Amino acid sequence: MSEQKVIMGNHALSYGAVTSRVQVIAAYPITPQTQVVELLSEMCADGTLDAEFIKVESEHSAMAASIGASAAGARAFTATSAQGLALMHEMLHWAVGARLPIVMGNINRSMAPPWTIWSEQTDSLSQRDTGWLQIYASSNQEVYDSVLIAYKVAENEKVSLPVMIILDAFFLSHTSENVTLIDQKDADRYLKPYNPKYRLDIKDPHTFGGLTGPDWYMELRYKIQKAMEDSIDVIKDAQKEFKEMFGREYGLVEPYRCEDADTILVTMATAASTSKQVIDELRDKGEKVGLLRIRFFRPFPYDEVRKYLKNSKKVIVLDRNLSPGAGGIVFQEVKSALYNEPVKPKIYGYIAGLGGRDITVNTIGKLFDDAKNSEPADIKWMEVKI
Amino acid sequence: MKYSIPQKELMNPGHLACQGCGGALSLRLVLKTLGENTILTFPACCWSVIDGPFPYSSVKVPLFHTAFETAAITAAGIKAGAKKVEKEYVNAVAWAGDGGTYDIGIQALSGAAERNDDIFYFVYDNEAYMNTGVQRSSATPKGAWTTTTPTTFPKAEFKKDLDAIVAAHYVPYQATASPSYPEDLTKKLEKAVKIRGFKFFHILAPCPPGWKTNPEDTIKLGKLAVESGIFPLYEIENGEKYTINMPSPKKDLKPVNEYLTKQGRFRHLKEDDVKTIQEYVNKRWEKLKRLAGV
Numbered sequence A: 001m002s003e004q005k006v007i008m009g010n011h012a013l014s015y016g017a018v019t020s021r022v023q024v025i026a027a028y029p030i031t032p033q034t035q036v037v038e039l040l041s042e043m044c045a046d047g048t049l050d051a052e053f054i055k056v057e058s059e060h061s062a063m064a065a066s067i068g069a070s071a072a073g074a075r076a077f078t079a080t081s082a083q084g085l086a087l088m089h090e091m092l093h094w095a096v097g098a099r100l101p102i103v104m105g106n107i108n109r110s111m112a113p114p115w116t117i118w119s120e121q122t123d124s125l126s127q128r129d130t131g132w133l134q135i136y137a138s139s140n141q142e143v144y145d146s147v148l149i150a151y152k153v154a155e156n157e158k159v160s161l162p163v164m165i166i167l168d169a170f171f172l173s174h175t176s177e178n179v180t181l182i183d184q185k186d187a188d189r190y191l192k193p194y195n196p197k198y199r200l201d202i203k204d205p206h207t208f209g210g211l212t213g214p215d216w217y218m219e220l221r222y223k224i225q226k227a228m229e230d231s232i233d234v235i236k237d238a239q240k241e242f243k244e245m246f247g248r249e250y251g252l253v254e255p256y257r258c259e260d261a262d263t264i265l266v267t268m269a270t271a272a273s274t275s276k277q278v279i280d281e282l283r284d285k286g287e288k289v290g291l292l293r294i295r296f297f298r299p300f301p302y303d304e305v306r307k308y309l310k311n312s313k314k315v316i317v318l319d320r321n322l323s324p325g326a327g328g329i330v331f332q333e334v335k336s337a338l339y340n341e342p343v344k345p346k347i348y349g350y351i352a353g354l355g356g357r358d359i360t361v362n363t364i365g366k367l368f369d370d371a372k373n374s375e376p377a378d379i380k381w382m383e384v385k386i
Numbered sequence B: 001m002k003y004s005i006p007q008k009e010l011m012n013p014g015h016l017a018c019q020g021c022g023g024a025l026s027l028r029l030v031l032k033t034l035g036e037n038t039i040l041t042f043p044a045c046c047w048s049v050i051d052g053p054f055p056y057s058s059v060k061v062p063l064f065h066t067a068f069e070t071a072a073i074t075a076a077g078i079k080a081g082a083k084k085v086e087k088e089y090v091n092a093v094a095w096a097g098d099g100g101t102y103d104i105g106i107q108a109l110s111g112a113a114e115r116n117d118d119i120f121y122f123v124y125d126n127e128a129y130m131n132t133g134v135q136r137s138s139a140t141p142k143g144a145w146t147t148t149t150p151t152t153f154p155k156a157e158f159k160k161d162l163d164a165i166v167a168a169h170y171v172p173y174q175a176t177a178s179p180s181y182p183e184d185l186t187k188k189l190e191k192a193v194k195i196r197g198f199k200f201f202h203i204l205a206p207c208p209p210g211w212k213t214n215p216e217d218t219i220k221l222g223k224l225a226v227e228s229g230i231f232p233l234y235e236i237e238n239g240e241k242y243t244i245n246m247p248s249p250k251k252d253l254k255p256v257n258e259y260l261t262k263q264g265r266f267r268h269l270k271e272d273d274v275k276t277i278q279e280y281v282n283k284r285w286e287k288l289k290r291l292a293g294v
């Protein structure tokens, strides 16, 4: 029987790991991620979860331990945030190059200095080129479900890549919501035990990651890109099967009232939930507006983004992140996705909500007002006090 | 009766080590005793190259190449994974250079030692960063030339006492060893394989290009290092019980001179420098004897 629980986003990640029967967990505490690992260590201690828990001395080691465990053939899980994710950077590349299906939660937090703990997506978007699949969640149910989906996709032979599930700090990580937990028997039918084709096998010894020159390295990178491209169909299949078994539907993107929209707002994570209210209000006033929430940022859902945006007149991208010297990161990617379309919308890039500042209904209303009455620009700042 | 080392070979010929490489010989000897139920991990070090380019490998056990500073924790991760996946007991083995151990990898090493992770950690200590072309590490001895400690300004500091640092973690077993004494190494390995928890081996591994020595002198140098007390062979159990294996605590040490003059990296040393080194070696030998209660 499935079970209803009112839990915070962080615990949705922990329960997702439990339902996925993870075998090795290696993690290091950082606000606002701590509850994820606290609950998991309790569950390992009381026997609810039969996993090895390595209480590492750093996030760099958390990722290295996950890599070792995954290479040995075990299902590995970890979670971190901001400074911890940045410290892992070298090993994030390692997990990808070694083609290991690790799943990690990252709680989006702004990068220091100054010290801060509040939400911003620059930490995970800075890792976009490492080759991890990235899911930006907007509800606790989505967080929980995404853990199972993530393992199913990551462990598919066509993919064999790690997946990061990303939660806005506090807005999601610490907000309690009703979550339906999947019955273990049903979960086991959806997600089979991890049984990789290649692992560190004492009966069939092989070397992994040995010195590779220009004669082969490029082919290995090609295969990673190919796996990312192939992952699109694998994700669709995994989410279709998920819907058939558990009734909840997920896409690479989530369109909201986009059908006949002239102006479409593009954003990720919890800002999208707030945006829906604004869309409804504007629709009530007769404005043809819609929302496209990007759920998978990697692989970038080019087809879906083009499909939903190409017939609109204006696209507003709301970025809770910043690539200094360029602008919003989602904005850059959306813009480049549309570049080769014969008819393209005008694209507006807005930066808002950095350092965890609230993105309110009011903020989003102002975006639509501004875009209505101005020419597009690559970067427009919302509610900056200077 | 002569103690014999296992016949078994888990290392192939055709590897890429230089002639007379102490590090290559050491792993060959270690694998003989650890056997097939072993999974290796190498961080960046000479062995990243010695093993051979993709798709070749010189070892007949599974091997995972890992990042420079992660040998200990990668082995711990492999151990945790293997525990869940393998039916048989697996020796998870970190095999790292001195740079990957004394310097950049010391955090992960300390973490694994403190948690008493059930792994083997081997440092093959050639006393510098050889892979990148002989730069100093904190394992480089005082007075030695490296490319970052030129003869006009050789290494000013004494070698870091890593064994004492590991002992401060009270790990179940640690030992120093040398490829010049395969029987001693084998005996220690046979003891260690029965121990659950963190096992640490410090192996002095002569390196002809880095030490500017003749390849045929590798074994001899390993012996001189032991006989002169520069690198005594000993064991520590639970961080407290010290046992000196060699040289005999009852006999006088050989002077350090012969060990030093055989190596180009010490050629610039003056008489006074050698005296300083001799005094330091004597002092440390006395300390070790005190710790061992002899």
Ligand SMILES: Cc1ncc(C[n+]2csc(CCOP(=O)(O)OP(=O)(O)O)c2C)c(N)n1
Pocket (backbone or CB within 6 Å): B023, B044, B045, B046, B047, B068, B069, B096, B097, B098, B099, B100, B101, B126, B127, B128, B129, B130, B131, B132, B137
């Ligand atoms: C993070 C990082 N920094 C630097 C390097 C470059 N690097 C590779 S091997 C090495 C030196 C290794 O020295 P040691 O551990 O003593 O092993 P040896 O080469 O002497 O066998 C260095 C500096 C690296 N691979 N990774």
Ligand code: SF4
Pocket (backbone or CB within 6 Å): B016, B017, B018, B019, B020, B021, B022, B023, B024, B046, B050, B126, B130, B131, B206, B207, B208, B209, B210
């Ligand atoms: S440089 Fe030294 S350690 Fe490296 S392979 Fe050659 S002899 Fe061995």
Ligand SMILES: [Mg+2]
Pocket (backbone or CB within 6 Å): B097, B098, B099, B124, B125, B126, B127, B128, B129, B130
């Ligand atoms: Mg070295």
